[in-house]
Every structure is written in structure tokens, then in C-alpha cells.
Amino acid sequence: MNRVPAHLLVFVTSGLVLVIEIAAGRLMAPYIGVSIDAFTGIIGTILAGIALGASVGGRLADRQDPAPLIGRALVIGGGLTILSVPIVVSLGPSTGPGPVGIVVLTAAAFFAPAAVLSSIAPMVTKLRLEDLDDSGSVVGDLSAAGTAGALIGTFGTGFALLAWFPVRALIIGVGVLLALAGVVLTIRGGRRPDVAEMAVVIVAAMIGIGMGSPCDHETEYHCVRIVADDDRPGGRSLLLDRLRHAHVDLDDPTHLEIRYVRLLAAASDTLPDGPIDVLHVGGGGFSMPRWLTATRPGSTHTVLELDTELVDIARDELGLDDAGAMEILTGDARLHLPGLDTNGYDLVIGDAFGGDAVPWHLTTLEVMTELRRALRPDGVFAMNVIDRSPNAFVNAEAATVSEVFDWVGLIEPSNGTDAGRVNQIVLAGSSPISPMIDAEDGRQLAPDEVAARLDGAQVLTDDFAPADQLMG
Numbered sequence: 001m002n003r004v005p006a007h008l009l010v011f012v013t014s015g016l017v018l019v020i021e022i023a024a025g026r027l028m029a030p031y032i033g034v035s036i037d038a039f040t041g042i043i044g045t046i047l048a049g050i051a052l053g054a055s056v057g058g059r060l061a062d063r064q065d066p067a068p069l070i071g072r073a074l075v076i077g078g079g080l081t082i083l084s085v086p087i088v089v090s091l092g093p094s095t096g097p098g099p100v101g102i103v104v105l106t107a108a109a110f111f112a113p114a115a116v117l118s119s120i121a122p123m124v125t126k127l128r129l130e131d132l133d134d135s136g137s138v139v140g141d142l143s144a145a146g147t148a149g150a151l152i153g154t155f156g157t158g159f160a161l162l163a164w165f166p167v168r169a170l171i172i173g174v175g176v177l178l179a180l181a182g183v184v185l186t187i188r189g190g191r192r193p194d195v196a197e198m199a200v201v202i203v204a205a206m207i208g209i210g211m212g213s214p215c216d217h218e219t220e221y222h223c224v225r226i227v228a229d230d231d232r233p234g235g236r237s238l239l240l241d242r243l244r245h246a247h248v249d250l251d252d253p254t255h256l257e258i259r260y261v262r263l264l265a266a267a268s269d270t271l272p273d274g275p276i277d278v279l280h281v282g283g284g285g286f287s288m289p290r291w292l293t294a295t296r297p298g299s300t301h302t303v304l305e306l307d308t309e310l311v312d313i314a315r316d317e318l319g320l321d322d323a324g325a326m327e328i329l330t331g332d333a334r335l336h337l338p339g340l341d342t343n344g345y346d347l348v349i350g351d352a353f354g355g356d357a358v359p360w361h362l363t364t365l366e367v368m369t370e371l372r373r374a375l376r377p378d379g380v381f382a383m384n385v386i387d388r389s390p391n392a393f394v395n396a397e398a399a400t401v402s403e404v405f406d407w408v409g410l411i412e413p414s415n416g417t418d419a420g421r422v423n424q425i426v427l428a429g430s431s432p433i434s435p436m437i438d439a440e441d442g443r444q445l446a447p448d449e450v451a452a453r454l455d456g457a458q459v460l461t462d463d464f465a466p467a468d469q470l471m472g
Helices: 003-032 036-063 067-094 099-118 120-128 132-164 167-188 195-210 259-268 287-295 308-317 333-339 365-374 392-402 447-454
Strands: 223-228 235-240 243-249 277-281 300-305 326-330 345-350 375-387 407-412 422-429
Touching: 003 036, 003 067, 003 099, 003 120, 003 132, 003 167, 003 223, 036 067, 036 099, 036 120, 067 099, 067 120, 067 167, 067 195, 099 120, 120 132, 132 167, 167 195, 223 308, 235 308, 243 287, 259 287, 259 345, 259 375, 259 422, 277 287, 277 365, 287 300, 300 308, 300 333, 308 326, 333 365, 345 365, 365 375, 365 392, 375 392, 392 407, 392 422, 392 447, 407 447
Parallel strands: 277 300, 277 345, 300 326, 345 375
Antiparallel strands: 223 235, 235 243, 375 422, 407 422
16 A cells, blocks of 8 residues: 555544544533543543554454455444444433443444544554565554544544534534445455445434434534423523523513522522622523523623523523623633622622533632632622532532632532432622522521531642542
8 A cells, every 4th residue: 555545544544533532422412411521431432442443453454455454444434433323312311421321322332433443554554564674664654644633633523523513413424434435445446345334334324314313402512402391481491411501481580490590599689789790600591690680670790601602592592681781701711710800799600510510620719719809898609519418529619619708608408418419509708698598499507517518628729629520
């Protein structure tokens, strides 16, 4: 095999393996969520497939002519890539977001295509090795081509492809291109494509295209669903990936359906009557900005929201009217914090989530220091977190907040936190805050209970913030 086609083949196949790996996270997000566990499970499982494929491909290349094997590997790899879509859709609802479920689903859908496509590089290497005198340069050049392809696949998918194409179309398209490349390579080698293999690819593509997407919208970050409320004509729930993140009533912005949002509202009610200036870390369905605008006319809102497309969805389908006294800053909230006005806000609400976890880089002492700087001396800080008994994460978050605020409080569900992961509220200010809480919504912990929770709790910093691992 000549040098240029060999390098091109390794470059493309290595790049497409990384396209598949990154797209896998988006395809599986509605079933396993978006978390450190998810990224770890996906990357580790696909790396295992790459390792096995490279080993098997090398052994096959030593035992028989690798030239006809390469075309077949492309066709089979393409078919398996396409099949990953129906596999995820079929198995996803029965797997959980934990490490075992993540690895099982990833292995079922993506281990095989990663292995088959990774077998091609050692086959190409075998065809290029003609003399031991230049074996080092041959192996090195092909390794460099594969790494370059992986880099382009990574950057291209993360920065562009997932913003341009729905994830299913992207994965099926990659599979079809691989299969077609395999057919072309086989024909150019003077061989006839395997009819059975091509039939499998075609059937897989038809199944993948025919399976409906669970998403109403696919943004760069989320699978978004808007679900109408059977009990309230104007009710709409916002589902991001596998979790409900917000509920709004298009006809009545003062209706708060979700318990933790009512707790945040109760915290805001401890401020004096009248308009207030509010910083929202996380926009989502914009429930709190709509509620505060209705209950405290004249209030101003600065909203930090990662997902630009989600803001557009909120405008179009969730009743968001951001004209006037609302400023929405899109992109990573952490990057906006240094630019916030000192003593600029009466209320700071932390309600940013990636899956069911607060993004770790928004949990740290450095972030809390910035938020304390932005809050007025007599202001209120309220943060929504999810955890379960023994509450290692929420305790760590409260301990971190206590490093920069004079007083810290906690609100948990009335029935405690033993049943599973639940929303809890961290409160903070310069003096004690006692919201009027409905008994069904939660219970504010007594000072001695808070002190016991803080005793020995980990303070989270940019250098060490294992937020996902601390969650029960």
C-alpha cells in the first residue's frame, strides 16, 4: 500500500473512532445522564475496544493477507456504528446512571465498532512494512497519522459537528460513510463486496433512521423535551436528558410546581418587600426569574445560562419574556463571575446542573468568594443541590459556603434524605435566615444540626472538588 492512502486510511478511521466516542455521550445522555461517571465509563470502555481491536487486527495481519480484511473491517465497522443507535434506544431505558449501567450500555453499543475500526491501523502497518531498516519510521508515521486524525475528530465533533447535526444523524452518517468506503476499497482491490454484510448495513441504517428520537430539540449540551401538564392547561415541564429541570405555567408565572423552587422562593421572601436585584446562576426553564418578575415588579435579573439554544427554547415554548430588566449571559457561568458588579445583588440563586449534579467547578471556595463579592452585605444566597444520606456532598458544599459567609443554613425534605437523591437548599448570609416553609416542602435544620453536618466536612476548592464522587 502506498504511503499517502495508508496515512489517509489510518487518519480517517482513527478520527471517526473519536467522533463516535464523543457522540456516544450525547446519544446516551437521556439514559445515563451527563456526569464524571458517564464520561469515565464511555472513555474507558471505548479505550478497551480500541486496545482489543489493535491487538486482534495485528494478529490477523500476521496470519493472512490484510488487504482484503481492511475493506471488510470498514463495512462491518460502519454497520456496527449504525447499529449503536437502536441498541442505545432499546437498552437505554433499562440501564441506570451508575457506573455499572454506564459501562454496560457503552459496551453493548460502542465496544464492537471501536474494536473493529481500531483493527485497521495494524493491518495498514503490516502492508507498509517492507524493510526492517525503515520499520521505525513507518510505524511512527502511521501512529502520528492516527493521532492527528483523533485530534481532528475530537475537535471537529466537540466544536462543530454536534452543533451542526442531530447526534443520531451524525452517528448513522459516520456508519454509512465507513461502509461506503469499505465497498470502494474492496472494489478497487479487485474483489466483490460481501452482499450479506451490505444487507446488514442497509437494514441497520433503516432501523436507526426509523427509531424516533426522545428529544424535541437537540442542543449542543442537552436532549430537550417539553412535556405538557395534564392537570394544568398552561403547564409545561422542561426535561434535560433524563431529568425534569423545570416546570412553568404559561398562564400563571406565580405557580411553582416543583418543591425546591418553592423553597428558593421562600428564601427570597426573607428580603424586604419591593423590587430586588437578582443573580441567577443557571437559567433552565427560568421559573424563578418569571416568578420574581411577577411578585416583585421592577426587579432586575442577571441570568448565567450555559446553553444558548435553551434560552431560545424558553422564549419560544416556556413563556420567557426577557425584554426589559433581564440580562442573559450565555456560556459557562464561571467565566462571567469576575465581571459581576461588587455588591450588585440582593439575592444570588445557585441552580446550575449538569445531569443531577452541580458542575464541580461551580461548587468551589473560589466560586463562593466571587458570589459573596457580588452579593450585597445584607443579601441572601440560596443554592439548590442534590444529595442523599449521608449527605457528604451537601455537607461539603455548606462547609465551603461557610468559609465566606457569616451564617449558613440547610433545608432538607420533611421526610429526610434516606430514600434517595433529593433536592436540598444551602442558605447563607450575614445573619440567620428563617424562610416561611410549608411543612410538606421541607424542614430547616436547627443550628446544632447544621454544626454537626459541617463538622469534618470537606471544603471544596479548585484544586480538589470531587463533587460527583461525594454524592450518595
